Amino acid sequence: MKKSYKYIFGPVPSRRLGKSLGVSPIPQKTCNYSCVYCQIGRTTHFTNTREDFFPRNEILDEIKDAVEQLDFDYVTFVGEGEPTLSKSLGWLIIETKKLTDKPVAVITNGALLYDPQVRNELLTADVILPTLDATTQELFKKINRPKKELDIEKIIKGFQDFREKYTGQIWMEVMVVDGLNDSEEDIAAIKKVLDRIKCERVYVNVPIRPPAEKWVKIPTKERVIEICKILNAENIDSYEETEGFHIDKDKDLKEQILKTTLRHPLRESQILSMLDLPEDEILQLLHEMEANGVIRKKIYNEKTFWVRTKQKE
Ligand code: SF4
Numbered sequence: 001m002k003k004s005y006k007y008i009f010g011p012v013p014s015r016r017l018g019k020s021l022g023v024s025p026i027p028q029k030t031c032n033y034s035c036v037y038c039q040i041g042r043t044t045h046f047t048n049t050r051e052d053f054f055p056r057n058e059i060l061d062e063i064k065d066a067v068e069q070l071d072f073d074y075v076t077f078v079g080e081g082e083p084t085l086s087k088s089l090g091w092l093i094i095e096t097k098k099l100t101d102k103p104v105a106v107i108t109n110g111a112l113l114y115d116p117q118v119r120n121e122l123l124t125a126d127v128i129l130p131t132l133d134a135t136t137q138e139l140f141k142k143i144n145r146p147k148k149e150l151d152i153e154k155i156i157k158g159f160q161d162f163r164e165k166y167t168g169q170i171w172m173e174v175m176v177v178d179g180l181n182d183s184e185e186d187i188a189a190i191k192k193v194l195d196r197i198k199c200e201r202v203y204v205n206v207p208i209r210p211p212a213e214k215w216v217k218i219p220t221k222e223r224v225i226e227i228c229k230i231l232n233a234e235n236i237d238s239y240e241e242t243e244g245f246h247i248d249k250d251k252d253l254k255e256q257i258l259k260t261t262l263r264h265p266l267r268e269s270q271i272l273s274m275l276d277l278p279e280d281e282i283l284q285l286l287h288e289m290e291a292n293g294v295i296r297k298k299i300y301n302e303k304t305f306w307v308r309t310k311q312k313e
Contacts, residue, residue, distance in 0.1 A: 004251070020076045051087055063099065174204050
């Protein structure tokens with residue numbers, strides 16, 4: 001059986017990053033936002049203070065092992081929360097680049113880019129994938145529900161300052177929620193900011209997996225297409241749901257389902273289609289895990305998902 005890691009996951013398939021080797025340098029659901037659409041639920045460790053949550057050498061040892069053993073396209077710093085909250089992120093990026101020629105990406109909400117130290121640390125990454133869902137403080141508070149000291153104007157200024165020095169790629173994601181940030185006015189304001197940041201790519205996403213708040217709705221397909229045109233963006237809603245889950249036949253299936261549901265809910269039909277096992281057997285396993293109280297069923301957007309109930313490895 002293949003080795004299990006504490007900080008590394010995947011490589012998982014990603015349309016944007018190919019085979020993405022994930023590194024999570026923060027504990028489960030540590031974030032400075034508590035977005036209404038978050039697929040891992042409301043933020044439980046709500047903080048804007050950077051820390052070394054784990055010994056950085058322990059994380060690096062796993063990266064070293066994984067880059068030697070596994071086949072991947074990107075090393076991606078991401079987390080079940082916000083990876084820039086790890087105080088050692090910059091050091092980890094530099095050390096990772098000494099270990100592999102493959103590019104390093106960081107998936108972030110971008111909030112801490114107002115901090116010159118964080119901007120400097122991210123300069124060494126090859127691709128940054130931040131998020132921008134609002135341009136006014138009122139809407140920012142409604143959709144991203146940030147720590148109260150966070151100010152959207154300062155964050156946008158941080159994006160611009162970062163862009164001035166950064167020679168890598170910025171692939172911005174805009175998450176659109178029906179009736180919340182999808183109006184003509186809100187999208188036009190986002191477009192203005194995106195033009196200033198000069199991102200190499202823009203992706204529009206929608207909450208395709210069960211969100212933190214039940215009332216969150218996906219805009220119509222027509223509206224998403226219009227928004228993509230306005231923002232000159234690619235629509236990722238059609239493929240994101242199939243991303244991020246890879247079954248490794250050499251690893252324990254239960255453990256893989258548990259690990260993946262820590263990062264996002266899993267659509268039942270996706271699990272069934274990916275496994276070369278009789279449907280009854282897979283459903284029985286899922287129901288056993290449900291009976292043990294570690295996962296539970298959730299219907300969202302007329303689809304059945306399995307979500308994590310307990311946070312244990
Ligand atoms: S979607 Fe990202 S930024 Fe928003 S609460 Fe979840 S982990 Fe934090």
